[in-house]
Amino acid sequence: MLRVTNIDVAYKDVQVLWDVTFEVNQGEFVALLGANGAGKTTTLNAISGLLKVKKGSIEFLGKDITQLPGYKIAELGIIHVPEGRRLFPEMTVRENLEMGSLFPEAKAKRKDTMKKIFEQFPILEEKQYKEAGTLSGGQQQMLALGRGLMALPKLLILDEPSLGLAPVLVTQIFEQIKEINNEGVTVLQVEQNVVQTLKMCHRAYVLENGKIYTQGTGEKLLNDEHIKQAYLGI
Amino acid sequence: MEDAWIKFGQTVICGILLGGMYSLIAIGMTLIMGVMKIVNLAHGALVMVGMYVVYICATNYGIDPYIGMFIAMPVLFFLGCLIQKYMINRLVEVDSILPENQVLLTVGIMLVLTEGIRLFFKSDYRSVVTSYSSDTLYIGAMSISVPLVIGFIIAMAFTFLLHMFLTKSDLGKSIRATAQDRDAAIFMGVNSSKITMITFGLGAALAAAGGSLLLPLFYLFPDVGHLFTAKSFIITILGGLGSTWGAAIGGLVIGLSESLGATYISMGYKDVVGLVMFILVLLFLPGGIRSLVKR
Numbered sequence: 001m002l003r004v005t006n007i008d009v010a011y012k013d014v015q016v017l018w019d020v021t022f023e024v025n026q027g028e029f030v031a032l033l034g035a036n037g038a039g040k041t042t043t044l045n046a047i048s049g050l051l052k053v054k055k056g057s058i059e060f061l062g063k064d065i066t067q068l069p070g071y072k073i074a075e076l077g078i079i080h081v082p083e084g085r086r087l088f089p090e091m092t093v094r095e096n097l098e099m100g101s102l103f104p105e106a107k108a109k110r111k112d113t114m115k116k117i118f119e120q121f122p123i124l125e126e127k128q129y130k131e132a133g134t135l136s137g138g139q140q141q142m143l144a145l146g147r148g149l150m151a152l153p154k155l156l157i158l159d160e161p162s163l164g165l166a167p168v169l170v171t172q173i174f175e176q177i178k179e180i181n182n183e184g185v186t187v188l189q190v191e192q193n194v195v196q197t198l199k200m201c202h203r204a205y206v207l208e209n210g211k212i213y214t215q216g217t218g219e220k221l222l223n224d225e226h227i228k229q230a231y232l233g234i
Numbered sequence: 235m236e237d238a239w240i241k242f243g244q245t246v247i248c249g250i251l252l253g254g255m256y257s258l259i260a261i262g263m264t265l266i267m268g269v270m271k272i273v274n275l276a277h278g279a280l281v282m283v284g285m286y287v288v289y290i291c292a293t294n295y296g297i298d299p300y301i302g303m304f305i306a307m308p309v310l311f312f313l314g315c316l317i318q319k320y321m322i323n324r325l326v327e328v329d330s331i332l333p334e335n336q337v338l339l340t341v342g343i344m345l346v347l348t349e350g351i352r353l354f355f356k357s358d359y360r361s362v363v364t365s366y367s368s369d370t371l372y373i374g375a376m377s378i379s380v381p382l383v384i385g386f387i388i389a390m391a392f393t394f395l396l397h398m399f400l401t402k403s404d405l406g407k408s409i410r411a412t413a414q415d416r417d418a419a420i421f422m423g424v425n426s427s428k429i430t431m432i433t434f435g436l437g438a439a440l441a442a443a444g445g446s447l448l449l450p451l452f453y454l455f456p457d458v459g460h461l462f463t464a465k466s467f468i469i470t471i472l473g474g475l476g477s478t479w480g481a482a483i484g485g486l487v488i489g490l491s492e493s494l495g496a497t498y499i500s501m502g503y504k505d506v507v508g509l510v511m512f513i514l515v516l517l518f519l520p521g522g523i524r525s526l527v528k529r
Binding site: 048049050070080081088089099100102147151 | 401407411423426
């Protein structure tokens with residue numbers, strides 16, 4: 001579904017990604033793991049068109065999207081839920097959700113999708129007329145997920161949904177993500193929370209210093225000596 | 235005693251009425267500031283151009299200023315879009331040492347517009363005289379000029395329409411979303427460069443509307459724009475940068491304080507009152523009115 005082939009990405013003169021190649025298949029839950037500064041967010045930003053790719057190509061559903069502007073990539077069905085949630089703080093919860101469904105197709109189903117999201121996250125319905133900035137961290141993450149889902153995404157890109165959340169909330173959010181994936185949305189997730197992510201995802205890629213270090217199923221990586229040492233501290 | 239109260243009441247009412255029109259201009263500036271994060275120092279010049287459009291309509295074609303306004307607004311919307319897309323946007327795309335380059339460019343645009351207009355119209359003071367220009371309305375013993383009242387009502391109507399547009403329509407929401415978090419808006423599929431262009435056009439159209447409403451009350455000359463840039467800048471600071479409601483209230487405050495200053499201090503010092511408030515706000519309430527409402 002998504003095929004990233006040999007991409008190089010640089011911020012001005014500083015190159016961050018070297019020859020990164022990976023793919024995500026329809027219906028999969030793929031994780032992109034790595035330490036701080038490994039290039040995870042950069043990879044995601046390159047996919048969603050916020051950053052220009054220096055070399056290589058990105059294909060989505062057989063279409064080359066390497067040079068497309070960000071909003072067109074979103075229109076194709078790649079919805080990016082960014083790191084730190086990035087809600088619209090002075091808009092209400094409801095308005096934030098509406099912002100997720102701007103495209104004609106999603107807009108036509110706006111009411112139904114919103115109803116479904118309110119069923120999944122009842123707290124959002126309760127707070128629908130509150131400004132997003134007044135929500136707690138966990139609620140904000142739910143809203144960020146909900147806003148992404150409003151677009152009826154084909155591929156949902158999640159950047160550290162566990163960031164800054166209490167452990168119990170992390171488990172809750174992860175379960176919600178798993179459920180979203182079970183309902184047929186393909187998920188590409190970046191995480192620093194390595195163990196929980198590996199247990200949950202189908203496959204994972206590990207980024208180190210801007211290069212893909214290794215890849216495999218969650219189970220295989222959990223037993224990898226290097227991963228154990230570097231990320232699990234065992 | 236009685237007379238003193240009448241004088242006071244009249245001053246307050248005229249101030250608020252005038253302030254409503256200032257609000258409209260300042261809201262245009264604050265919209266642009268919210269989305270582009272720059273102070274548009276050409277804003278007053280856009281007001282001035284809008285006023286000249288109405289002036290031409292009125293003197294050459296006999297179109298009433300309040301109808302001419304609906305010609306000036308689309309003209310300025312278009313002009314605003316062009317300026318944003320082909321001038322300011324070029325600087326957004328380029329990495330520069332000074333992020334203030336965009337602000338400097340708006341100063342340049344202001345100069346070009348002002349001197350361009352001077353080329354055609356000279357520096358003469360002009361005014362549009364209508365049958366109702368000097369009509370007055372009496373509330374008890376207080377006399378209020380009719381153009382002030384009409385101007386205020388139209389300005390408030392526009393403010394209300396704009397509010398509905400920004401809160402109810404997807405396009406309006408996209409403008410607010412882009413102002414609050416541009417990248418997140420792009421992730422949601424908002425074409426941010428289009429939104430920026432439309433916002434600039436909208437800001438310019440509001441400037442034209444405000445200018446048209448003030449035309450029956452002010453003399454028109456090419457440099458009149460500076461006055462409006464300064465006023466709307468003060469109002470936006472007073473209201474809190476990027477806040478539409480702050481600008482609406484800030485406009486009323488400035489109108490009121492100018493009016494009080496003109497009556498009780500001296501006509502010549504009326505602009506000083508606004509500037510003094512500007513300094514006081516920066517010193518004691520740097521977040522503006524918006525920070526009072528928030529938390």
